[in-house]
Amino acid sequence: MSATSHDTHHDDHHDHGPPPGITRWLFTTNHKDLGVLYMVFALIMFFVGGAMAMVIRAELFQPGLNLVDPHFFNQMTTMHALVMIFGAVMPAFTGLANWLVPIQIGAPDMALPRVNNWAFWLLPAGFVLLLLTLFLPGGAPAGGWTMYPPLILQLGDAFPFLIFAVHILGISSIMGSINIVATILNLRAPGMTLMKMPLFVWAWLITAFLIVAVMPVLAGAVTMLLTDQYFGTSFFNAAGGGDPVLFQHIFWFFGHPEVYILILPAFGIVSAIIPTFARKPLFGYSSMVYATASIAFLSFIVWGHHMFSVGMPLSGQLFFMYATMLVAVPTGVKIFNWMATMWQGSMTFETPMLFAIAFVILFTIGGLSGVMLALAPVDLQYHDTYFVVAHFHYVLVTGAIFSIMAAVYYWLPKWTGNMYDERLGQWHFWLSTISVNVLFFPQHFLGLAGMPRRIPDYALQFTDFNMISSIGGFVFGLSQLIFVWVIIKCVRGGEKASDQVWEGAKGLEWTLPSPAPYHTFEQPPVVK
């Protein structure tokens, strides 16, 4: 990936330019270089995970075993989730944070540049371990990304690889997050008070705290799996007085905040883009901040909604149901605020704005199905069906990933100094948006009609919607090649971007030249 990212850079700064050659990328402590590395890594992983999704959709194109063994299918669903969550979405957000947080708060670099380098290079190491398992006897992890015991303990040689990969990825994201927190709290330019920070910075501050708080819990949970497997402990083994459901509690205590780790930065991105293209200030800045913080808080007390069917007592079910329903309130506030920002604005619809509007609409669909899923009694029907699959893909693909794409289009001119190809961008947007709905919308129907998730083959009545969904999947997959092409094209040249790039753009990063020099804000700007 170093080779690829090498190409993506441009060497037009004379003063504090980067050292030449591969060592620049290996040893860099520059936040912009690391941002690029993170994002290129994320893009590669997006295609690796995407390829797995294509295998899944191809197998499900029609009933019968068409391509792969069910065991391999399970490996694909498991690895697809792990790769997309830990390899694509989280690193992409971290990369954006690396590039943007310092220049949005007027800092010269991240607070801990060497830690930053380490945090990044742990990622490829972790993924080498994880992807290697595909070639091990017994195959890759196939028990679902949730790693529930006792099933996960049936995994063959891949088991320790999985555990250590999770540890390494956890350490990487914890290091990255501590760095972000330190940068935001310690390196703001004079006058950049907390409540003046761009929402992307706010969102990341909160996200970073979530990561630091829950990643260690995941590390603890998988460590217990490891000792159960090899050292005779019985944390989750009923025979030794343990309880497999305990793992689910610990996992989801991590897992639910993790879900918000994957979406809060998206809120920040969209809150930057919509005001720019509506040419109107963000509506309700402070309520946005409070809403983000309350969502983060609530995320710690709703984990039980992933487990309504395990046999919790009534009081537990009701508690988790009420707490989960409450999440809708701050989330609703955000959506209404974005609407109000557009209201009486003066909108134009460049690609970033299109992705941002699609984000608001499609994320809302995911949010509304989330309200349905929150209700414990009906969740006993929805749970572990394609309805849930549709729900979280609306939140994660048209939510998180659309926001990342919006962000790339939005800041690409600042990074490269060139405008991207707007016509190709529009093509990418429309193809993606239409196909992603063809892909995931019918999955709501499949789930309600009774199709469980994580099955390699299905009963005949599910054929039609699966076929439609698969076709949507293939088109969506192919459409992403346009995205890569747009990026490559933009890196290599194109119409020169102005410093402000977008007419309505506000914020420190737009006061910098395009492309942003290798070193920025060595003298802190003064924020009034």
Added chain:
Amino acid sequence: MRQTGPSHARLVSKMLLLVVGMFAFGFAMVPIYEKFCEVTGFNGFVSTQAAEGPVIGEGSDRKVTVEFVSTVNERHPWNFRAVESRMEVSPGELYTAYFTVENAREGAGVTQIVPSVAPGNAGRYLKKTECFCFTEQRFEPGETRELPVTFFIDPALPERTGTVTLSYTLFDISAGDEPEFDTEDAGLHAGAGQ
């Protein structure tokens, strides 16, 4: 320069402390969860410690059905069943129920029998003063034994609960019960005396 190193150091140490704390919290969830289950009867919790004797019955004519269910995990060669499948009991009085276990393995075997109660919140009202589930049980080849569980129902059991199901799952925890692969030794059961 705006910020100096030490302020990073302080912040980073605090964050690292949080990391260590949360890692520990993950493990702390194990006893917390156990305690929580004990108090709330979460997830069919039922104590594997001997309970104190019953409080003297309060003379109510309430009857509760206690139902006994048995499962052998992973279809190991054991026969395990309740002698009586149900009992009518008065809360506050001591009863003994029996389960038979037969070792149908080729060699001797060790089991751990694990209790679980439904409905979940009844677990803490079903108190066992003596149970074969408190310890591991060893069986010679072909041995059949009747194992007793002595229990009483706490009169505080909620009125709406008329049936308490006591389910036991037998786990075979004999060492080396599975054949070694690629050993020259043809003896299949290392730990089994035969």
Added chain:
Amino acid sequence: MKRKLLGALAAIGALGLPLVAAAATAPESDWRRPWGLNLPRGVTELSQDVYTLHMLVFWIVCIIGVLVFGGIFYSVWKFRKSQGAVPAKWHHSTTVEVVWTVIPFLILLFIAVPATQTMIKIDDTSDYDMTVKVTGYQWMWEYEYLDEDVAFFSRLDRDSDRARQRNPDVRPQDVEHYLIDVDNPLVVPVNTRIRFLITANDVIHAWWVPELGWKKDAIPGFINEAWAEIQEPGTYRGQCAELCGRDHGFMPIVVVALAQEDYEQWLQEQREENGVVATDDAEEADVETAVLEEVDPDELMQVGRQVYDNQCIACHQAEGQGMATFPGLAGSDRVMDDDDWVIDVVVNGVSGTAMTAFGPRLDDRELAGVLTYIRNAWGNEAEPIQPADVRDAR
């Protein structure tokens, strides 16, 4: 599914059209048809309550969706720069923000009331007329009628099992209830309050029949409770809903609800067939494969080949040559000579390796078949293994 439809329509105009057409043509009740869109109304009080609640919240989120998407599209249409819109300057309004915090909260309260009532009802297992113990296995179900001396295994029916193989001799499209049919369905009476005790034998499974209105996890070592009172005779199908390994997708559930007298008759037949109390494993296995006479070696080879292609081939490879740490079977003297050992390995697995115990997963005939196959394929030669030999090793 109209909320979803409206959502999609609002979001991406034309795409929603075929779905609307589908919604218009699919009858609600017959949800097992192609193009099924919605939850079934179901045949129990619980499933109907759940359905009502589902439709209530569905319409509420629909309305919210229409308002939100309507607002966004109105803005997009009205406040565009190309139309000469001039941006306003305001960016705050406490009143409005309070309103759109409080109103959603009230809506949630409104939904929470029926949700709580339904949840309480689902949780109440106190009265019941009969009890069925459900045990999940990799990959089948066991049903045990407590107090009735009836117990049996229920697994994917033969036709589906044939059609689900790679290069099958029957096309899935030609199997009537492909993947949702079993050899022995769970038979229960209607208008009877049935209590289900749910547990598992190996890993976590989940027992789910949509028309009963709920799913419940089956957890090894733990017992879960649920209940249902089926109102109409009929056949209701479901599937395992918790990932439980390779064949998770192939362990369906079929519940046949009969009128009381038909049920009694069925029960009587079962008792006569079984003859004995079947609660322990060995005897259940008897029930399963009553016939234990010698099986023709050719038939064993045929059965074995199918099992091998299905279960073993991924590791031990097509020609039995093995791969990496997976031992080769072709030409292995021990496989051919040491009957007891090879049977034990296949039936009980090898701990600490990827070789799992197939005893719980296959019946005696299948085990005998695959054992015979690996001892006689790829140039191997040995005596066939008969189902009775396997029985002895269990």
